[in-house]
Every structure is written in structure tokens, then in C-alpha cells.
Amino acid sequence: MSAALETRGLCKSFGALTVADDIDFRLEIGARHALIGPNGAGKTTFVNMLTGALPPSSGRIVLGGEDITAMAQAKRVKRGLGRTFQINALFRRLAVIDNVALAVAERRGVARRMLRAASTHADVRAESMDLLATLGLAEDAGIRILDLPYGKQRLVEIAIALGLKPRVLLLDEPAAGVPSLESYRILQVLDNLPKHIAILIIEHDMDLVFRFAQRITVLVQGEVLVEGPPEEIAKDKRVHQVYLGEQHHG
Amino acid sequence: MSAHAGGYSADPRIRWIESLPWIVAIAAFFALPEYLSLGARILIYILYALSLDLIVGYAGIITLGHSAYFGLGAYIAGILAAKAGISDPMVQLAAAAAAGALLGISTGAIILRTKALTLLMLTLAITSVLLEIANKATTLTGGADGLSGVVVAPILGLFRFDIFGKTAYLYCLLVLLLGWWLVRKMIYSPFGTSLTGVRENSLRMHAIGAPVYWRLVLVYTLSATIAGVAGGLITQTNQFVGLNVLSFESAGELLVMLILGGVGRIYGAFVGPVAYLIAQDFLAKQFPEYWYFGIGTMLVLVVMFARGGILGILDGSLVKLRSRP
Amino acid sequence: MEAFFASLVSVAFHGAALGMILYVISVGLSVTMGLMGFANLAHGVFAMAGGYVLTTAISRFGAPYPLALALAFALVAAASVVLERLLYSRLYAASDLEQVLFTIGLIFIAVAVARFIYGTLQQPVVLPDYLKGQFPLLGRDFPAYRVFIIVFSAVMVALLWFGVERTRWGAMVRATVDNRAMAQSVGINTKRLFTLTFALGSGLAGLGGGLGAEIIAIQPSYPFENLVYFLVVVSVGGLGSLRGPFVAALLIGIADTACKYWLPQYGAFPIYVATIAILLWRPSGLFGRHA
Numbered sequence: 060m061s062a063a064l065e066t067r068g069l070c071k072s073f074g075a076l077t078v079a080d081d082i083d084f085r086l087e088i089g090a091r092h093a094l095i096g097p098n099g100a101g102k103t104t105f106v107n108m109l110t111g112a113l114p115p116s117s118g119r120i121v122l123g124g125e126d127i128t129a130m131a132q133a134k135r136v137k138r139g140l141g142r143t144f145q146i147n148a149l150f151r152r153l154a155v156i157d158n159v160a161l162a163v164a165e166r167r168g169v170a171r172r173m174l175r176a177a178s179t180h181a182d183v184r185a186e187s188m189d190l191l192a193t194l195g196l197a198e199d200a201g202i203r204i205l206d207l208p209y210g211k212q213r214l215v216e217i218a219i220a221l222g223l224k225p226r227v228l229l230l231d232e233p234a235a236g237v238p239s240l241e242s243y244r245i246l247q248v249l250d251n252l253p254k255h256i257a258i259l260i261i262e263h264d265m266d267l268v269f270r271f272a273q274r275i276t277v278l279v280q281g282e283v284l285v286e287g288p289p290e291e292i293a294k295d296k297r298v299h300q301v302y303l304g305e306q307h308h309g
Numbered sequence: 310m311s312a313h314a315g316g317y318s319a320d321p322r323i324r325w326i327e328s329l330p331w332i333v334a335i336a337a338f339f340a341l342p343e344y345l346s347l348g349a350r351i352l353i354y355i356l357y358a359l360s361l362d363l364i365v366g367y368a369g370i371i372t373l374g375h376s377a378y379f380g381l382g383a384y385i386a387g388i389l390a391a392k393a394g395i396s397d398p399m400v401q402l403a404a405a406a407a408a409g410a411l412l413g414i415s416t417g418a419i420i421l422r423t424k425a426l427t428l429l430m431l432t433l434a435i436t437s438v439l440l441e442i443a444n445k446a447t448t449l450t451g452g453a454d455g456l457s458g459v460v461v462a463p464i465l466g467l468f469r470f471d472i473f474g475k476t477a478y479l480y481c482l483l484v485l486l487l488g489w490w491l492v493r494k495m496i497y498s499p500f501g502t503s504l505t506g507v508r509e510n511s512l513r514m515h516a517i518g519a520p521v522y523w524r525l526v527l528v529y530t531l532s533a534t535i536a537g538v539a540g541g542l543i544t545q546t547n548q549f550v551g552l553n554v555l556s557f558e559s560a561g562e563l564l565v566m567l568i569l570g571g572v573g574r575i576y577g578a579f580v581g582p583v584a585y586l587i588a589q590d591f592l593a594k595q596f597p598e599y600w601y602f603g604i605g606t607m608l609v610l611v612v613m614f615a616r617g618g619i620l621g622i623l624d625g626s627l628v629k630l631r632s633r634p
Numbered sequence: 635m636e637a638f639f640a641s642l643v644s645v646a647f648h649g650a651a652l653g654m655i656l657y658v659i660s661v662g663l664s665v666t667m668g669l670m671g672f673a674n675l676a677h678g679v680f681a682m683a684g685g686y687v688l689t690t691a692i693s694r695f696g697a698p699y700p701l702a703l704a705l706a707f708a709l710v711a712a713a714s715v716v717l718e719r720l721l722y723s724r725l726y727a728a729s730d731l732e733q734v735l736f737t738i739g740l741i742f743i744a745v746a747v748a749r750f751i752y753g754t755l756q757q758p759v760v761l762p763d764y765l766k767g768q769f770p771l772l773g774r775d776f777p778a779y780r781v782f783i784i785v786f787s788a789v790m791v792a793l794l795w796f797g798v799e800r801t802r803w804g805a806m807v808r809a810t811v812d813n814r815a816m817a818q819s820v821g822i823n824t825k826r827l828f829t830l831t832f833a834l835g836s837g838l839a840g841l842g843g844g845l846g847a848e849i850i851a852i853q854p855s856y857p858f859e860n861l862v863y864f865l866v867v868v869s870v871g872g873l874g875s876l877r878g879p880f881v882a883a884l885l886i887g888i889a890d891t892a893c894k895y896w897l898p899q900y901g902a903f904p905i906y907v908a909t910i911a912i913l914l915w916r917p918s919g920l921f922g923r924h925a
Contacts, residue, residue: 110516136518148516150509153316153502160317161506162517164499170519171527176321176497183499184317201318223517371731419910423917425730426673430869431913433862434906441903558858561738568735602746608739612732613724 061124063088063257064109064140064227069118071104071281078104079115080281086227090257093272095265097301101281102261103145106229110142111135123226136165141225143216145232145261149204156200158215159187162222190218194248210241214248221252228252230260234267242267269293277301315505321497330579334482338475345474346546351586352481353542356488358567358578360535363492365564366573367501368528369508370421373560374432377416377439378409378533380555382540387456387550388449396462402484402541409537410530417529421522433557440555455551459544470545477546484542488535493575495531504528565604568611571618580619643774645892651780653887654787655846657880660867661794662835668811668874670726670828673733676740677839678857678864682748684710684840685852689757699762703844710840711833718832723825741857748854757852783845790841791880798876807831811874866909871919878921 064086071079078101086092094102107113109120111132120128127135150158163183164170178184191197194214204212213233220228233249234242246267252258262268268275269289276286277298285295292298315321337348357379364370382405389395389404420431443450450456463469468476495501506514507521514521544550553559562585570581593600615622663677684706691702717740725733765782768775798804806827810817818824843852850860866886871879886905893904916922 132515133518133520136516142516144513144516148510148513150506150513152509153505154318156318157316157502157506161503161514161519164317164503165517165519170499170503171524173495173498173500175499176319176494177315177317177499177502178319178321178497180317180499187317219513219517365731369731371734373734419914423913426667426865426869426873427913427917427919429673429730429734430865431910433865434909434913437862438903438906438910441901441906445899445901445903557861561858564735564738572731598746598750600746601742601749605739605742605744605746608735608742609721612728612736612739613721616732 061121062086063090063123064259065121066109067119067121069105069108069120070116071101071108071113072116078281079108082118082278082281082283084276084283086257086259087274088226088257089255090259091271091273092257092259093268093275094259094261094278095263095268095275096278096284099280100278102278103231104281105278106142106231106259106261109229110140136223139224139226140229141220141223141227142229143220143231143233145235147209147212147216149212149215149219151204154201154203155191155196155207155215156184156187158204159190159218159222160184162219163187163190166223187222190221193251194218195244210237210244213237213245217245217248225256227257227259230258230262232262233260234262234264239264239266246271315497315501317499317502319497323493327576330576331482331486338478338482342473342475345478347586347590349474349478349481349546350543351582352478352485353539353546354563354566354582354586355579356481356485356542357536357539357563358570358582359488359492359575360532360539361563361567362572362575362578363495363532363535364529365567366577367496367508368504368525370525370529371429372432373429373557373564374434374436375532375536375563376555376557376560377432377436378413378536379540379543379559379563380436380439380443381412382406382409382537383544383550383554384443384450384456384540385537386541386544387459390459390461390544391456392449394460396460398461398464398480398545401461401545402538405537405541405544406534407537409540410534413530413533413537414526417526417533421525421529436555436557436560440552443552443555450550453552455549457549459548459550461545461548470548474546481542481546484538488538489575492535496575500524500527565608567618568608569618571620574617574620577618577620584619640774641895645895646888647776648780649888649891650884651783651887652846652849652891653884654784654791655842655849656863656867656887657883658787658790658842658845659839660842660864660871660879660883661791661876662832662838663864664868664871664873664875664879665807665811666832666835667868669807669831672722672726673730674722674737675734675861675865676737676744676857677836678860679741679744680710680714680836680839681843681850681860681864682744682852682854682856683713684843685847685850685856686748686752686757687840688844688847689759689852692760693758699765703841706844707837707841710843711837714836715829715833718829722832723828726828741861744857745854748856752854754854757847759847759852761848779848783849786845787842790838794838795876803827803830862906866905869919870909870912872922873919875919875921878919882920 062085066082066084069079069082082105096102104113108115111130119126122135122138122140127138160183163186167183169180169183188197188200191200194217196211196214196218199207199211204215217233234245237245242264249271260271272289275289275292277284277292279301284297284301285292361375364372385408386401386405389401395401416435420428423431444452461470464480470476503519503524507524511521540554543554566581566585567578569585570579571577589600611618617624659681663674666672666674687706687709688702691697691705692699725736761779765779767778769778769781798807806822810822810824810827814824867879867883871882889908890905893900897904912920
């Protein structure tokens with residue numbers, strides 16, 4: 060059985076600086092997998108290579124058995140690879156529903172239609188509303204992102220990604236900037252995501268990581284330090300060193 | 310923005326207030342027969358401004374070279390009429406549209422690969438190239454003297470262009486109606502919504518799998534086509550083509566009209582040219598210094614204080630009125 | 635052959651003079667665009683203002699040429715500080731469209747004011763006697779005015795480059811162009827830096843406008859007519875760079891002169907086509923920082 064997403068010997072360097080060093084990584088179908096590591100470990104670089112925003116220097120990326128290393132970003136999305144952004148990347152002056160509907164329409168292949176009104180696409184609207192409802196955003200559908208509280212904006216980030224019906228979902232710090240008291244809402248949403256989606260989460264909030272993930276990969280200086288189930292990672296001496304060291308420095 | 314931004318929850322039905330421009334246009338036809346040539350000019354500029362609004366207001370592409378498509382349409386119609394002996398107005402207009410479309414897709418495919426200043430610069434350079442060609446190819450274009458001897462046959466062989474400009478006015482009104490209908494449809498469509506998506510955040514549009522570049526090329530081509538039609542109309546109503554249709558000032562003026570009316574709202578393209586061209590007709594000839602001074606001051610003020618233009622101010626005051634107990 | 639060689643030298647010489655003027659005027663635009671990210675289409679207004687200051691100072695007040703040049707720099711720089719503090723600084727965070735519209739508005743205002751004060755005719759430039767004649771060099775005669783332009787501009791350019799490379803101000807400019815957030819976090823007062831740099835760039839434009847008044851005619855339509863040239867220099871050279879626009883300005887000055895000399899029937903057509911080609915090949919310009 061092939062993995063949902065797999066990398067083999069993935070490398071990336073900028074000049075003399077190596078930010079990803081021979082990363083072998085496997086995301087199983089339906090996995091709940093977390094990628095952690097100190098600042099500057101190369102987590103976001105790794106995600107950007109997976110999505111196609113950044114070309115790797117060498118190595119391969121395989122999505123559901125298909126080599127996508129050289130594939131354009133838009134095509135990977137069509138193949139079922141979705142992502143959220145660490146810093147909100149929303150359509151700020153559009154309503155919440157339009158933010159989601161844009162993604163849904165793109166996936167359904169109706170986004171280039173010119174002569175029928177958008178609002179007559181009942182299927183797109185219904186699907187977008189359903190998605191918002193499952194994330195507890197139904198009442199905010201008509202509100203512009205500008206006027207939405209930050210915590211809810213983070214949920215819209217996830218809603219847009221879900222609108223693409225991904226098989227693999229990359230969550231880049233979904234709780235970033237959300238007060239820890241409110242991050243339980245995000246966790247709730249994550250817990251209720253469809254089981255067949257393979258999820259890779261990158262997160263600094265260790266509470267959230269250990270409650271959500273069934274498997275954890277620790278990345279340090281562009282290299283995989285260790286990978287295993289949360290219990291093992293929690294006990295691992297090297298991980299402690301890395302994190303204690305980091306705390307120590309500030 | 311909410312007024313005419315389209316989107317998946319926007320009601321696309323035509324509201325009663327949207328008939329207002331057409332009622333005013335018809336009323337002006339009967340009430341102000343001595344101003345019909347100015348009226349036709351206004352109608353043409355509304356169509357031209359609509360085409361610009363599509364790319365600037367909805368897709369967020371900043372251009373200083375939209376006069377390239379307008380000017381090409383004007384020259385193509387003019388050359389057909391004055392040099393090739395093709396006097397049928399429909400054929401002239403179709404040729405102007407085709408020329409606009411062709412130049413739109415070929416230049417759009419090139420410049421839309423770039424961004425910001427480079428894009429702005431390329432739009433200017435392309436327009437300058439056309440202006441230089443029109444200036445130097447005197448046998449075809451008449452150069453700086455302009456192209457005269459434009460012959461326009463009766464429309465469908467029935468309606469002659471009269472010296473009072475009645476036919477021209479109604480003809481322009483009909484073409485504008487068609488253009489407005491098309492643009493409005495598009496704004497309310499999924500395509501129109503995806504354009505606002507590109508304007509708001511093109512990075513995210515890539516991430517949801519949208520072919521951003523092709524969408525932009527498509528809307529740019531459409532816009533250029535409409536601008537070409539507007540250019541054809543200006544030739545037919547003036548029966549003359551001057552180099553100014555291609556000038557940077559004319560592209561700048563158009564941008565001013567659009568900003569004055571309100572960017573990214575379909576009726577901003579109606580209000581702006583009306584206000585600008587009427588004011589220009591009364592003021593500019595007597596007091597050219599004051600005219601440019603006024604325009605400049607107004608632009609600065611709009612950017613500083615009233616970014617939605619006239620319609621934005623109206624919207625704002627309506628909201629205030631309604632929120633009063 | 636000898637005739638061809640003579641015209642070659644002449645074209646290179648006249649082209650270099652035009653290129654130097656273009657550079658002195660445009661370098662400020664490149665720096666403000668790179669430093670502040672401000673699309674200042676009204677940059678030509680400062681050059682025009684410098685031209686008017688110079689011609690007025692000479693013909694109305696009988697000022698000697700060097701003083702008139704200094705005034706063109708100083709008055710324009712001073713006026714630009716007022717404009718920057720009052721208006722420009724409010725729009726640093728605004729969208730490109732708003733900056734473009736605002737600066738087009740400024741052009742309209744400047745054109746109107748120039749027309750109101752000076753009328754539409756081109757301003758005559760009264761050159762001092764020592765710049766009127768010919769300057770013998772290597773057995774040829776060169777017009778003294780253009781020799782002066784080239785030499786004077788070269789000195790200005792050297793001073794400017796030295797300033798940017800070697801002074802504290804230059805270091806701050808380079809740091810801020812590179813990474814504004816970082817520059818602010820290490821305590822650079824970007825507000826004052828912007829004002830100072832803007833004033834210097836505008837003053838240089840004023841100086842260039844005055845210096846080149848014989849070559850680029852001073853008249854109200856100046857900011858519109860020459861905008862394309864200034865933008866070509868900046869975009870072909872590369873934003874925020876000092877050397878890029880220098881190379882671009884010289885290339886354009888020489889190419890423009892050559893086209894007018896050998897291919898007058900094509901006008902500025904080849905220049906525009908070359909610009910388009912270069913920008914397609916390198917969208918960030920020849921010396922742009924991002925490929």
C-alpha cells in the first residue's frame with residue numbers, strides 16, 4: 060500500500076545554506092501526523108516544497124503513488140493536496156462564504172463560467188454553507204473577513220482548504236496567533252475533520268500537537284531528528300535537549 | 310464594495326435603480342437636442358471606462374496604457390472607412406473589436422507575466438510604440454494631422470448619421486447597453502468572483518488551484534475588446550481620428566474618470582465620465598489652467614479622503630442616513 | 635569612413651550627455667521606489683521645477699549660472715520636503731493604484747501651475763559665454779555645454795556613489811532597501827531617512843532638469859512627455875539600484891541619439907521595443923535584485 064504522501068531524499072539549499080537535508084518522510088492514508096521543531100528548522104520550507112511553491116534542489120515527492128516533484132502548484136491541488144497558511148491568506152474584502160465558495164467552485168471546475176450568475180450555482184453555495192456549518196461559521200457567512208475576529212479567520216483558512224476536498228491536508232500552524240484559551244476551538248475542528256484525509260500539522264503549541272497527533276516527526280536544522288508516536292517523542296532525550304535548549308536561549 | 314461586487318450570495322437580478330442611467334440617457338435625448346454630440350462622447354467614454362474598470366477595479370491590474378486598445382480600435386475603424394472604402398458601420402465596429410481583442414491577447418499574454426512597476430512600464434511602452442507607429446505611418450494614419458475622410462454608411466442601410474447627432478447618440482446608447490449587459494453578467498458570474506479573488510490575494514488563488522494567469526489574460530482580452538469597440542465608436546461619431554486617442558494623457562484622463570466615479574463598482578464607470586466630460590465641456594475651454602489644476606487637486610483629494618469616488622461618498626452617506634434612529 | 639567615424643563619435647558624445655542628464659534626474663526615482671516602495675510618477679515635476687528655477691533665476695534675476703544651478707537643487711529639495719511630509723508620507727502604506735493616482739494628480743497640478751505662470755511656450759535658456767563655444771579635445775571640437783554636462787554629472791555621480799557606499803546615511807539607505815523591518819528593528823529612524831532621501835532624490839532631479847534645460851525643453855507638458863523616459867531608465871536599470879539606472883540611462887541616451895541621427899523615420903520606436911524586450915527578458919531590470 061502506498062502512502063498518501065511521501066518524500067525521498069528531499070534537499071533544499073540556498074547557496075551555502077542547507078534548509079532541508081535528505082528528508083525521507085511518509086504520511087500514511089488518514090494519518091494524524093505532526094511536524095515539530097525549533098524555529099528555523101525548515102518546517103515551512105518543507106511544506107512549501109510539498110505544495111510546489113518552492114522547487115527542491117534534489118529528491119522526490121510522491122503523492123498517492125504519483126511523482127509530483129516537477130508538477131505545478133495548481134495541478135497538485137487538483138490531485139488532492141490542500142494547505143493552510145501560517146499567516147492568514149484570505150480574501151480580505153470578500154464575504155466568508157465567497158472565500159470558501161471560490162475554492163469549491165475551482166474544485167468543481169465551474170470557476171471560469173462567465174454568463175451564469177455565481178449565486179445561481181446552488182451546489183457551490185450549499186457545499187460552502189455546509190462546510191461553514193461544520194466549522195461553526197454558518198452565522199458569519201455574510202461577513203467580510205475584515206470584520207471577522209482573528210480566531211474565526213483561522214477557521215476560514217481551514218474551511219478554504221477543506222473546500223478543495225483534499226486527500227492530504229497540510230496545516231501550517233493553524234493555531235498561530237490564537238490565544239491559547241481559544242485554541243481548543245481549533246482543536247475541536249481538527250478532531251472532527253473527515254477521517255480519510257491524511258493530515259500533516261505543523262504547530263508550536265505542544266499541547267495541541269500531543270492531543271491531536273498519532274505520529275510526530277521532529278525536524279532540526281533541516282534534518283529529521285527522530286520520528287515516532289507521541290509517547291516515544293515525549294520521552295526522547297534528544298528532543299528534550301533541542302526544546303530545553305531552545306527554552307534556555309529564550 | 311458590496312454594491313456591485315458580485316459573489317456567490319449576490320442577487321444578480323436588475324434592480325429598479327439600475328434603470329436610472331438609461332432613463333436619464335433617453336430623457337437627455339429629447340430634452341437636450343443641442344448637446345447630443347457631447348452626449349454620444351459621454352456614452353462612448355462610459356463604455357471605455359467600463360472596460361478599464363474590469364481590469365483595474367475587478368482584477369486589480371494597474372495600467373497606464375489602456376488607450377492602446379481604444380486607439381487601435383479608432384484607427385482600424387478609421388482606416389477601413391477612409392482608406393479601404395469599407396463604410397458599413399457594423400463591419401467597422403466588428404473590425405475594431407477584433408483588433409482590440411487581438412492586441413489584447415497578444416500584449417496581455419506578455420505583460421501579465423510581470424507585476425507592479427514592470428507591468429505599468431510595459432503598458433506605457435506598448436502604448437508608446439503604437440503612438441509612434443500612428444505618428445510615423447502617415448500614409449495610413451495621416452500622422453499628426455489626423456485621419457480625415459472617414460465615411461460611415463447608414464446603419465443596416467437604414468439609419469443615416471445625421472448632422473444633429475441623433476442617430477449617433479442612439480447607436481452609441483445601444484452599443485453601451487450591450488456592453489453594460491455583458492460586463493454586468495460577467496461581474497456576477499463565478500469568473501467575475503474569481504477575478505476579485507485574484508485582486509484580493511493572488512497567492513491564495515494559486516493555492517486553491519486557480520489558473521490565475523489565464524484568468525487575467527482572458528479578462529484583459531475582454532477589456533481590450535470593449536475598449537476597441539469604444540474606439541471604433543469615437544471614430545464613427547467624430548468621422549475623424551487624431552493621435553490623441555493613443556496618448557498617455559487620454560489614458561490618464563480615463564483613469565481619472567473611473568476614480569472620480571468609483572473603482573470596482575460598475576456604475577462608477579457611468580458617473581465618472583458624466584461628471585468629468587460635462588465639467589470639461591463647460592470649464593476646460595475657457596480656463597484650461599484651472600481645469601487641469603482642478604482635476605489634479607480632485608485626484609489628490611479623492612486618494613486622500615474619498616477612496617470610493619462619488620459613488621463611495623453616496624454609499625457612505627446612505628449608510629449614515631439609514632443608521633440614524 | 636572618416637565621416638562615419640566622426641558621426642559615431644558625435645552620437646556617442648551627444649548620447650552620453652543626454653544619458654547623464656537622464657541619470658541625474660532618474661536616480662532619485664530609483665532610490666525612492668526601492669527604498670519606500672513608492673511609485674512616484676510625479677518625479678518629472680521636480681525636474682521641470684528645477685528647469686524653471688534655473689531659467690527664471692538667470693533671465694529674471696540675472697543670477698550667474700552656477701548659482702542658478704545650486705538654486706535649482708536647493709529650492710526643489712526644500713519644496714520636496716514639504717510635499718513629502720504633508721502628502722507623500724501619508725501614502726507609503728497605500729496601494730500601488732492609490733500612489734499612481736495621487737502622483738498623476740500632482741502632475742496635473744504642476745502642469746496647470748506651470749502653464750499659469752509661464753504659459754505654454756518653451757523656456758529659453760541663457761547660457762554663460764564660457765559654455766557657449768566649442769571645446770577642443772583630441773583634435774575635435776565638442777560643444778562646451780555638453781562637455782560641461784558630462785563632466786559635472788560625472789562628479790555628482792561620483793559624490794553620490796561615494797555617499798551611498800561610505801557614509802552612515804548610505805549604509806542606512808542600503809540596509810533599509812534590503813529589509814525595512816530589520817532596519818527599523820535595529821533602530822534606524824526610517825521616517826527621517828525617507829524624508830532626507832526623498833529630498834536628495836528630488837533635489838538631484840531639480841538639478842538635472844536645470845542642467846539639461848537646453849536638451850530636454852522646459853515646458854508645462856514636461857512631466858507627462860518625459861515620464862516614459864524616466865520610468866524606462868528606472869525599470870530597465872532595476873529598482874533600488876544605483877549602478878543599474880546609470881547603465882540604463884547611458885544606453886538609452888546613446889540609443890535615442892543614434893536613432894534620431896540614423897533612423898529618424900522610426901522616432902522613438904526602437905527604444906520602446908528594446909525596453910519591452912529587456913523587461914521581458916529580465917522583468918526586474920538589468921540590475922534588479924530579484925531574478
